[in-house]
Amino acid sequence: MEYRTFNKTGEKISLFGFGTMRMPVHEDGSLNHEESVRMIRHAIDNGCNYVDTAYMYHKGESEVAVGEALKGPYRDKVFLADKMPVWLAKDEEQMKKIFFEQLGRLKTDHIDFYLVHNITVPIWARAKRFNLMDFLLKQQKEGRIKHIGFSFHDEVDFFCQVLEEFPWDFCQIQFNYMDTHFQAGLKGLMKAASINIPVIVMEPLKGGKLADKVPTGIMKKFEESEVKRTPASWALRWVANFPEVLTILNGVHSFNQLEENLATLSDARENALTEEEKNLITDVANKYRKMEVYPCTGCKYCLPCTVKLDxxxxxxxxxxxxxxxxxxxxxxxxxxxxxxxxxxxxxxxxxxxxxxxxxxxxxxxxxxxxxxxxxx
Ligand SMILES: NC(=O)c1ccc[n+]([C@@H]2O[C@H](COP(=O)([O-])OP(=O)(O)OC[C@H]3O[C@@H](n4cnc5c(N)ncnc54)[C@H](OP(=O)(O)O)[C@@H]3O)[C@@H](O)[C@H]2O)c1
Known part of the structure; x- marks a missing residue:
């Protein structure tokens, strides 16, 4: 497994981070606890030491399964990440209740990496209204939280603003070879790195769109390459190539996906892709863009819409x-x-x-x- 250094403490974090938003489910859509626990433990046994969950993943069952998986010796082998879903709290008191409920579900007395979940303009405003950061700092002082960060889903300029508004220990952004100019994107990654805020990457496969059901024209491009890799492996390696990335969260719903991504991120290194390999990914990204039906650049000149459509x-x-x-x-x-x-x-x-x-x-x-x- 490749490990990268968390600058605040010097601790080593595995490049494979386990994202628990897409774990295996039963036919009725409910979480398959047994299989999920088995997968989390298998990842830890194979070098993963970062597990990410959230209050609403699998309707609250993700936190429960993570708590189950980390019982006994497993808890001390990982950095556990969880998040405050400010939008689900109707007031400050409820927000605090959620935090303690999370500790209960996770069966732990502390969370290593705690994030303000899904920051957008309204969510950040709500977090401030509920004095969330004061609450998190108090929990940190009392040992229930080790490091404070945020996950982000809004425009890059706002991302840069949020970075400056609190002494964050880390942040989390959506980043993959198709989203270099979407949300925080490449500019956000570089900005965070320039002020020494480590970046955790989510959605490295664009939620699976860069891995499964790859259009035939794109698949042909990969097949032409002398280096043979699956689309998932190409996409993960592209993210891993950036030294600014601390860990990559993998959403996996089967053992096969887990095994493949563990192998990829055990082998991937920063700045390891050749110029030829990087060009291949650029070609693939451009081809994807050309296949778009309408060439919208996302400039937003069309907004505001009179009926508030996005x-x-x-x-x-x-x-x-x-x-x-x-x-x-x-x-x-x-x-x-x-x-x-x-x-x-x-x-x-x-x-x-x-x-x-x-x-x-x-x-x-x-x-x-x-x-x-x-x-x-
Ligand atoms: N904080 C936030 O706001 C936020 C938002 C999003 C995600 N996250 C976190 O980040 C984690 C990662 O995001 P993500 O789940 O969207 O990651 P992702 O890696 O972009 O997408 C995961 C999906 O990719 C597919 N996949 C994974 N490995 C594969 C492989 N080897 N071959 C083929 N397909 C493969 C699977 O799709 P199928 O299920 O279709 O097979 C899987 O469900 C989440 O699990 C969650 O923990 C956080």
Whole structure:
């Protein structure tokens, strides 16, 4: 296993981090505890020493399974990460209750890496309103939290602002070869590194889209390479190549995926990819981008929409739906992100967005098509 140094303490953290958001489930969708515990322990037995969970993963069952897996000698072998879902707390008191509930579910007296979960503009404002950082600092002082960080899902400029607003020990961003200019992206990674804030990477396979059901044209590019690797291995190695990355969280739902990713991240090293290999990934990323149906650059000139639609994201999901051969994952993302009032079908065809779009995209037509696909 490759290990990287956590600058605050000098401790070594495995490049394979276990992300517990996508563990195996039964047919009815409930978590398969037995298999999940077996997988977490297998990862630890094979060198993984970082396990990431969250209050809402698997409807709370992820924390319970992690607690079960870390019983006995396993707890001291890992750095345990968990997160505060500020948006689920109706007030400060409830937020505090969630924290102690987490310790109970995890059957531990401390959490090593504790994150403000999923920071966006409104969530950060809510965290401040609930005095979350004071609460976390108190828990740190009393030994229930070792290190304080945040996970992030908003624009890069806001990411840079959040980095400066608290003496963070670490942060967590979505990063993969398709998301270099999405959310924090490459610029965010470099900014955090420049001020010595270690970066943990989530969604290295774009939630699996870069690993399973790879479009045929893309697969051909990989097959042309002299070096033979699976798409998942290419994508993980691309992230591992950045020395700025402390650990990579792997969501795995089967033993096969676990074994493959453990092997990849035992072998991957920083700055190990050759120019040829990096060029291959750039080619693949460009090919993916060319396959997009509508070349939206995400500039957001179309916003604000008069009925508050998140136009760039709807276009992105519509593109992805075609790119990934009508993947159910995209429909699930759409359902998760857009409530009743923010769906493409709410477009009133006022046309204000089209006047502003530098790419001259037919946004009204796209909203109609997206609605036909997603709002059935
Ligand atoms: N803090 C936050 O806001 C936040 C947000 C997202 C994630 N996270 C954390 O980050 C972790 C990683 O994110 P992620 O789960 O989205 O990671 P990911 O690696 O981008 O996607 C995981 C999915 O990739 C597929 N996969 C994994 N290994 C594979 C392999 N070797 N071959 C083929 N397919 C493979 C599986 O998809 P299938 O299930 O379709 O097979 C798996 O469910 C999460 O588990 C969670 O702990 C945190």
């Amino acid at each position: 136009i760039p994201t709807i276009i992105d999901l519509y593109n992805q739906y075609h790119l990934y051969e009508k993947s159910e994952k995209i429909q699930a993302d759409y359902n998760q992100w857009f409530g009743e009032k923010r769906r493409a079908s709410m477009c009133t065809a006022c046309g204000q967005c089209e006047e502003q779009c530098p790419q001259h995209l037919p946004i009204i037509e796209i909203m109609k098509k997206a609605s036909e696909v997603f709002d059935k």
